[in-house]
Amino acid sequence: MNNYFELRISINPEIEEIVSDICFTNFDCEGVVLAEEAWKDLEMTSTTRGTLKVFLTSLNNNPYEILKTEREILKARGFSDEDLGSWEIELDEKENQDWSKKWKEKWTVTHVTDKVAVVPSWLSYEPKEGEVTITLDPGCAFGTGTHQTTQLCMKAIEKYLQKGNSMADIGTGSGILAILAKKFGASNVYGCDNDETVIDVCIENAQINNVSDIVFELNTADKLTEKYDFVCANILHNVLAEIMGDLKNIMKPNGKMVLSGILDEKKPVVLEAIEREGLKIIETLHQDQWTAFVVEK
Helix, strand or coil: CCCCCEEEECCCCHHHHHHHHHHHHHCCCCECCCEEEEECEEEEEEECEEEEEEEEEECCCCHHHHHHHHHHHHHHHHCCCCHHHCEEEEEECCCCHHHHHHHHHCCCCEEEECCCEEEEEECCCCCCCCCCCECCCCCCCCCCCCCCHHHHHHHHHHHHHHCCCEEEECCCCCCCHHHHHHHHCCCCCEEECCHHHHHHHHHHHHCCCCCCCCCECCCCCCCCCCCCEEEECCCCHHHHHHHHHHHHHCCEEEEEEEEEEEHHHHHHHHHHHHCCCCCEEEEEEEEEEEEEEECCC
């Protein structure tokens, strides 16, 4: 059994899923651990929060150069050094001891609300009465249900999506929001992303969750002509601001949209774009350092 490489990256924990997605996209990556915690008498005695641990099967790409480039891209998109963390790197070769199974031990069922749970595919889980479950492999693509930005969208879907609504998920990632909308009774559900590597993942996730009639494709909001009752856009704050007009164009009259992926200090950028397009904020949602806006056309 071949050895593996353990890559440890010092980051701001608030962007751990963004960095995870970078690793899955650029490296031969088989899993990540976001935080390892030790507890005693109901008190946490240690945590690795702030260090993303990444398991690599090979070093086909130079992680130092790739991460340096990706960090600069995020800075160009409006993230500060404080937003990102240092991205200091440690890299070690490890003896293979079924690590591909071991990292899964850190994952459990994520209860987003009383009615929504995300279940790793290798776990058995009996849902509560009336509970909607989504089966996913954590880390397969951006949007695995564990990050605050995804959970804010899921809460908005539960509250505002009505049965029979049409729904579009812009920047769909793992497809989790489109899948949830379908399970809550949406009729016509569409998901698109500008990263072609995630589309097959979305289709597979939909099949696993028995909602294979969702349409997923490589596309962007500005290319769409159909209009929807409900739109999700869980994207970086500056991208939301840039495409707010395109997002508005695909909303039906009186349609609703949830905008997420917004660090608290970046809210003014998105608020300005919401005002510019004449959209009405009907609720502001918060979770940790993240904000989401539910707007109406």
